[in-house]
Amino acid sequence: MSTKIIGDVILDVKNISLSFGGVKALTDISFNVKEHEIRAIIGPNGAGKSSMLNCINGVYRPQVGTISFRGQTFSHMDSHQVASMGIGRTFQNLALFRSMTVRENVLAGAHSLGRTGFLAAALRLPAARAEAAAASARCNELLTLLDLHQFAAVPVAALPFGWQKRVELARALISRPKLLLLDEPAGGLNHSEVDALADLFHQI
Numbered sequence: 001m002s003t004k005i006i007g008d009v010i011l012d013v014k015n016i017s018l019s020f021g022g023v024k025a026l027t028d029i030s031f032n033v034k035e036h037e038i039r040a041i042i043g044p045n046g047a048g049k050s051s052m053l054n055c056i057n058g059v060y061r062p063q064v065g066t067i068s069f070r071g072q073t074f075s076h077m078d079s080h081q082v083a084s085m086g087i088g089r090t091f092q093n094l095a096l097f098r099s100m101t102v103r104e105n106v107l108a109g110a111h112s113l114g115r116t117g118f119l120a121a122a123l124r125l126p127a128a129r130a131e132a133a134a135a136s137a138r139c140n141e142l143l144t145l146l147d148l149h150q151f152a153a154v155p156v157a158a159l160p161f162g163w164q165k166r167v168e169l170a171r172a173l174i175s176r177p178k179l180l181l182l183d184e185p186a187g188g189l190n191h192s193e194v195d196a197l198a199d200l201f202h203q204i
Contacts, residue, residue, distance in 0.1 A: 004036040005036065006034050006035065006036050006037050007034055007035030007036055008034060008035055009032045009033070009034050009035075010033060010034065010035050010069065010070050010178060010179060011032060011033040011056070011067070011068070011069055011179055012032045012067070012068040012069075013029060013030055013031050013032065013052075013055075013056070013065070013066075013067050013068075014030050014065055014066050014067075014068075015028050015029070015030055015064060015065040015066070016028070016029045016030070016052070016055055016062045016064065016065035016066075016067070017029070017062060017063055017064035017065055018048075018051055018055060018060060018062045018063060019063060025048045025051040026048045026051055026052060026055070026062065028064075028065075029048075029052060029065070030065075033179065035178075038201075041053075049183070049184075050092050050183050050184075053089070053181045053183050055067065055076070055077070056077060056082075056087070056181060057077060057079065057082045057087055057089050057181060058076070058077035058078050058079030058080075058081075058082045059079060061076040062075075062076060069085060069086075069087065069179070070085070070086070070178065072085075083111075083175060083177075085178075086175075086176075086177050086178035086179060087177055087178070087179045087180075087181065088109075088172035088173060088175060088177030088179070088180045088181065089172055089180075089181045089183070090165075090168045090169055090172050090181070090182050090183055090185060091168070091183050092183040092184040092187060094161075094164055094165070094168055095168070096156045096164060096167060096168055096171075097156065098155070098156050098157040099155060099156075099157065100155065100156060101152065101153050101154060101155055101156070102143070102148055102151045102152050102153070102154055102156060102159070102167050103139060103143070103152045103153065105156055105167050105168075105170075105171055106139045106142060106143065106148075106167065106170045106171050106174055107135055107136070107139050107174070108171060109170075109171035109172060109173075109174040109175055110135035110138065110139070110174045110175060135174065138174050138176075139170075139174060142170040142173055142174060143170065145170075145200070145203065145204075146166045146169065146170050146200060147166070148163070148166055148167065148170060151163065161188055161189075162188075162189050162190075162193040165185065165188075165189065165197070166197075166200075169182075169185070169200075173204065180204075185197060185201075
């Protein structure tokens with residue numbers, strides 16, 4: 001297995017503070033993440049881990065501090081631009097479309113890659129068809145990588161929790177993010193599922 005060399009800083013979080021009324025969720029938090037690096041934020045429940053990720057991908061707006069991503073600095077991230085900038089995200093509480101199939105859920109993550117617009121897609125113009133074909137091919141790659149192909153046509157709600165975690169991971173990966181935020185990726189999994197997930201992370 002080849003090992004990629006750790007590169008330059010792609011995410012730089014400086015002096016982030018976040019409060020909800022009189023409750024301080026984050027106080028003067030700073031760290032960075034380099035290309036090809038795996039960085040973990042650890043702490044007990046309620047320590048602010050999810051709040052920190054929510055600041056990075058634009059769900060929350062910190063009162064103090066800056067976030068720099070690939071050379072651009074923001075006082076807060078714009079949630080509508082985060083995915084198109086190359087940041088993928090999974091959530092502590094699964095955010096899947098439970099009545100949709102596995103394939104449909106994964107393809108939903110490709111929306112941020114679309115460049116042709118709704119009208120072109122509705123009219124099935126060549127550029128829109130090419131985008132759809134590329135998204136479908138990428139979806140097939142991820143279903144194979146995460147061993148989800150057997151469940152492609154199955155509604156997500158019918159899957160065990162551990163497999164739903166994989167679906168959310170596939171949806172985050174379909175846009176080929178430059179930075180992947182994983183919120184409690186092993187939460188609720190048994191030991192064998194955690195080991196399998198760790199192996200997948202190394203492959204990814």
